[in-house]
Amino acid sequence: MDQRYVELSINGDSYRIAVGPNEFLADVLRSKLELTGTKTACDMGVCGSCTVLLDGLPVSSCLTLAVDAAGKEITTIEGLENTAGELDPIQASFLDKGAVQCGFCTAGMVMTAKSFLDKNPDPTEPEIRQALSGNICRCTGYAKIVEAVADAAKKMQP
Amino acid sequence: MIFEDHFLIEAPRPAVWAYIWDPEKMSRCVPGVEQVVAESDTSYSVRVKTKVGFLSATFNLGVKIMEAEEPVRLISVFEGKDSKIASRLKQVNTMELVDVSPTQTEMRYKSEVTLMGKLATLGRSVVKGKAKQMMKEFSQELKAEIEKTEADMAAAKEG
């Protein structure tokens, strides 16, 4: 297939790369741009490990064509730490609460939580569980992840 | 998946047997059949295109007569695959013919279908639902063809 050049705006940086129209954003991020924080597991949009934000909205990057991500603001897990290299409060909470085991679901969980807390800064526990219901974790049993998100929400409140 | 059905054919039992005993004739009744090639008296290769909405699969199947107890029972096997979608199909058909009257035969059939590979993961209920539809079409086509053959023969005799 013909490759074409696209401009991808990722975490505030602009990348100009050649992609085929049949390439998915998850694979382009990981293989062509070495932004391997985003994971692929089910490759079907179900597990959530590939979650990135497109214009602030969480999407499955394994089902998003790279050409469709052009012209949008893409935020990956690498974009969460600030310019001083400090972790985002959600990332810090995940570490504090022991919500990371193998780490494969973590980027997706954190990105989903980030978008969720942006819109719902003071959630109840059921609301957190509902918000994370599209992200699968095989290690933790979810309890610590929910705690971490609740903890981050509290921390981020003014 | 198991499918069972029975229906009445307006034809005497020997005529029905003659039809189903011929794998070429039987293959032609399969919905979506595109090509039928003889390998021997009792085996054929058949290419069948199945559609589920906008999805399609093309199976290359071998059709063999396994057991024949004229004019009562016939067991045939359809087996093959579609490499493109990595799916295999095996279908064992048991057909029983019952004399109802000199001009009518009841066909009872039981089909055991095993589908493996990608198509089986599409959602078993979709596969089963579609297969049920195809079985119905096959039965209707078989009945229509046998009755037509019988009617043609009767007309020829009179003519």
Add this chain to the structure above:
Amino acid sequence: MQSFDYSEAKSLEEVVQTLASGEEVRVLAGGCGILLLMKQNLYFPRALVNIKRIPGLKYIEQDNATVRIGTLATHNEVKGALLVEQKLPLLSEALGYVATNRIRNMATLCGTLAHADPTSDAAPALLALEARVVVMGSQGEREIELAAFFKDYFETVLKPDEVLKEIVVPLPPETAKGYYSRFEVRKAMDKAMPGVAVLIDLEEDKKTIRSARIGLSGVGNCCLRLEAAEQFLAGKEDHPDIRQQIGDIIRATIDPVEEYDFTVDYKKQIAAVFLQRVFAQAYSRASSYS
């Protein structure tokens, strides 16, 4: 991932031309349906025409007594639109069940209808709301009642050169209230089996049913209206006998296929249970509205 001819259309007219230009061309909107099937090597279109770059197709607006939803409006855009939350709350409610938030951000409502998944959540609600779709093809535009739109598994009445332009939902009377629910095990990504949407409008006495509309999914080869029960309910009041009878009607009408441990009888039984529950809730909402 497999190769295909790829083009980005600049207008719906161009989409129609591309669709008419050859065999096995498919519209690419959100892509959650077809890209997934292509990844799994179950679907091999020759060409995809991407419609997401066409401007002006995300509208969700009121037009006289209808709500018009453009072909590129996503599930979340429709679900969260004030107009829909206020005037078509049944639709907002049903859309919340669809897949997961990520998919709802990508998948278009029109795309889900064109995909014709018999376990859709959006379709039963739109069916109960008596929605229509506007379709554009080489022969021009036509409007199709949603109840006549679905044909079979993943099959609609769309011709190969036709693309969905918009969904038109007539505004129900303010007194009409609805409810959607489905049998599910997980909170996300589950399949409706069944999914039931009921819209009830009562007479002034707040007891007698003026009209009932019932949309179903996960009960057969396509989503459908349960017209027999709708006709039965007209002029009746809620009562255990009535609920019993609509349960009987759905059991007699639907033709589900057995699946894993769910036998045909089980599916019919659970369809009856959910119909009764959803009916009860919709009726309760309608009778307590003032």
